Amino acid sequence: MKIAVVGTGYVGLVTGVTLSEIGHCVTCIDIDQTKVEKMKKGISPIYEPGLEELMKRNIRENNLFFTTNHREGFKDAEVIYIAVGTPEKKDGSADLSFIEEVAINIAQNINRNVIVVTKSTVPVGTNYHIEKIIKQNLVNDIKFDIVSNPEFLREGSAVFDAFNGDRIVIGADNNKAAQIIEEVNNNYGIPVFKTDIKSAEMIKYASNAFLATKISFINEISNICERLGADIEGVAQGMGLDNRIGSQFLNAGIGYGGSCFPKDTKALIQIAGNVDYEFELLKGVVKVNQKQQRILIEKLEQRFGELGNKVIGVLGLAFKPNTDDMREAPSIVIIKELLNKGAIVKVYDPIAIESAKKVLEPGVNYATSVDETLYKSDAVLILTEWDEFKEIDLSLFKQLMNQPIVVDGRNCFDLKGALENDIEYYSIGRKEINRKSEELESLSNSIR
Numbered sequence: 001m002k003i004a005v006v007g008t009g010y011v012g013l014v015t016g017v018t019l020s021e022i023g024h025c026v027t028c029i030d031i032d033q034t035k036v037e038k039m040k041k042g043i044s045p046i047y048e049p050g051l052e053e054l055m056k057r058n059i060r061e062n063n064l065f066f067t068t069n070h071r072e073g074f075k076d077a078e079v080i081y082i083a084v085g086t087p088e089k090k091d092g093s094a095d096l097s098f099i100e101e102v103a104i105n106i107a108q109n110i111n112r113n114v115i116v117v118t119k120s121t122v123p124v125g126t127n128y129h130i131e132k133i134i135k136q137n138l139v140n141d142i143k144f145d146i147v148s149n150p151e152f153l154r155e156g157s158a159v160f161d162a163f164n165g166d167r168i169v170i171g172a173d174n175n176k177a178a179q180i181i182e183e184v185n186n187n188y189g190i191p192v193f194k195t196d197i198k199s200a201e202m203i204k205y206a207s208n209a210f211l212a213t214k215i216s217f218i219n220e221i222s223n224i225c226e227r228l229g230a231d232i233e234g235v236a237q238g239m240g241l242d243n244r245i246g247s248q249f250l251n252a253g254i255g256y257g258g259s260c261f262p263k264d265t266k267a268l269i270q271i272a273g274n275v276d277y278e279f280e281l282l283k284g285v286v287k288v289n290q291k292q293q294r295i296l297i298e299k300l301e302q303r304f305g306e307l308g309n310k311v312i313g314v315l316g317l318a319f320k321p322n323t324d325d326m327r328e329a330p331s332i333v334i335i336k337e338l339l340n341k342g343a344i345v346k347v348y349d350p351i352a353i354e355s356a357k358k359v360l361e362p363g364v365n366y367a368t369s370v371d372e373t374l375y376k377s378d379a380v381l382i383l384t385e386w387d388e389f390k391e392i393d394l395s396l397f398k399q400l401m402n403q404p405i406v407v408d409g410r411n412c413f414d415l416k417g418a419l420e421n422d423i424e425y426y427s428i429g430r431k432e433i434n435r436k437s438e439e440l441e442s443l444s445n446s447i448r
């Protein structure tokens with residue numbers, strides 16, 4: 001089928017590339033000329049494992065094209081996917097201006113009957129808003145249908161998720177349109193769930209809000225564990241064995257970040273508020289997350305008192321591993337606070353350094369390796385659980401740092417290893433330093 005995808009960010013590019021991989025002829029459209037020039041050469045503007053390989057192959061096989069020109073991209077397209085951003089406005093609600101512009105682009109440039117599919121995360125009812133804008137601006141006598149098809153990919157594993165997702169949600173009022181979009185997705189081999197448009201739009205927000213709730217919940221439990229001397233890892237494992245709870249998204253840490261959970265939780269609070277419903281639970285989830293992002297600063301202050309002139313190394317900047325995305329990364333908040341408190345901050349990330357330079361405060365020192373970050377630091381914070389950090393030779397901390405103090409926001413190391421390497425190790429929700437080895441032994445046995 002001939003398909004156009006508007007917007008080539010994390011969602012649009014992965015959608016376009018994987019649709020071409022499953023046999024469609026896809027043109028991706030973006031207004032960013034520099035990005036489009038790169039993509040035409042098979043270079044991905046984002047770091048996403050496996051993406052560039054698929055891109056190159058499908059460009060070579062003439063299944064995948066890129067353009068900045070909407071008319072050229074829409075020419076003869078039977079399906080148009082909208083995948084532009086819906087960022088957060090100051091009041092927390094979703095900014096629909098990019099979507100609205102695309103609706104006008106579509107109305108003015110389509111040359112045949114088409115199905116318009118919304119991949120972007122949009123507030124309940126937005127697809128009808130898009131339909132109205134297209135109708136009002138149509139220049140030719142053309143028929144179109146709208147379908148909501150929210151996206152559930154995770155950054156860092158987006159290509160894997162495209163072929164291994166749990167479900168594809170299709171929301172439509174017109175059965176024929178829903179059936180065509182189901183056929184478009186056939187070769188992904190993923191179960192399809194069909195529903196109406198508003199429910200599909202809500203499924204997306206409700207899913208993200210639920211996952212964010214799980215994270216804030218486990219973070220609160222971890223804070224209580226710390227105070228009581230229980231161990232969050234064992235607690236999460238024991239909870240997760242109950243199939244009704246499930247073991248995923250129970251990793252305690254420094255709170256959720258990224259381009260989705262922070263904005264979508266706030267948008268859902270607004271969506272509820274617009275119909276006079278106060279979403280109290282979700283407000284709590286957001287508040288807990290904001291508090292959790294400060295937890296490592298509290299631990300540092302408990303240890304050092306004042307942070308002025310302390311050299312703090314930071315390992316990990318991206319909001320999660322395997323991505324270069326810095327949007328709403330907890331590292332931004334933490335580093336800002338460290339600088340405010342007069343600390344000297346040295347940071348390192350295996351992939352996200354360049355995107356980090358665009359958003360971090362001036363005054364941050366950028367290191368090019370783990371060793372350089374550790375060297376003569378008074379303490380090291382771990383903010384992203386990259387494999388490179390989990391595999392660090394633990395003896396390096398003592399060798400390179402002024403004093404081997406590690407405050408780990410992602411529970412990357414086992415307590416025994418830290419103790420054996422003389423690391424003064426603070427982590428999340430676990431019993432901390434100087435624990436007697438026999439106590440640790442019995443703990444690791446019980447977790448096993």
Ligand SMILES: NC(=O)c1ccc[n+]([C@@H]2O[C@H](COP(=O)([O-])OP(=O)(O)OC[C@H]3O[C@@H](n4cnc5c(N)ncnc54)[C@H](O)[C@@H]3O)[C@@H](O)[C@H]2O)c1
Nearest residue numbers: 007008009010011029030031032083084085086120121151
């Ligand atoms: N990032 C994710 O992991 C993820 C996952 C699921 C859903 N979503 C949702 O998908 C949507 C897109 O997110 P993203 O992270 O891919 O966004 P992004 O900001 O990375 O990319 C958006 C792209 O759209 C382009 N664009 C803007 N206006 C345009 C126009 N008129 N014509 C053509 N291109 C235009 C921009 O130049 C940019 O390249 C959002 O609604 C988001 O909430 C994101």
Ligand SMILES: O=c1ccn([C@@H]2O[C@H](COP(=O)(O)OP(=O)(O)O[C@H]3O[C@H](CO)[C@@H](O)[C@H](O)[C@H]3O)[C@@H](O)[C@H]2O)c(=O)[nH]1
Nearest residue numbers: 151152153154155249250251253255256257258260319320
């Ligand atoms: O147990 C966990 C799991 C995640 N996180 C944090 O939560 C954030 C989001 O992680 P993840 O969900 O893996 O990444 P995203 O790429 O943001 O994906 C989420 O947001 C996307 C955009 O809507 C959705 O499509 C995905 O289904 C949804 O998982 C990150 O900061 C993680 O560190 C935790 O703190 N603990």
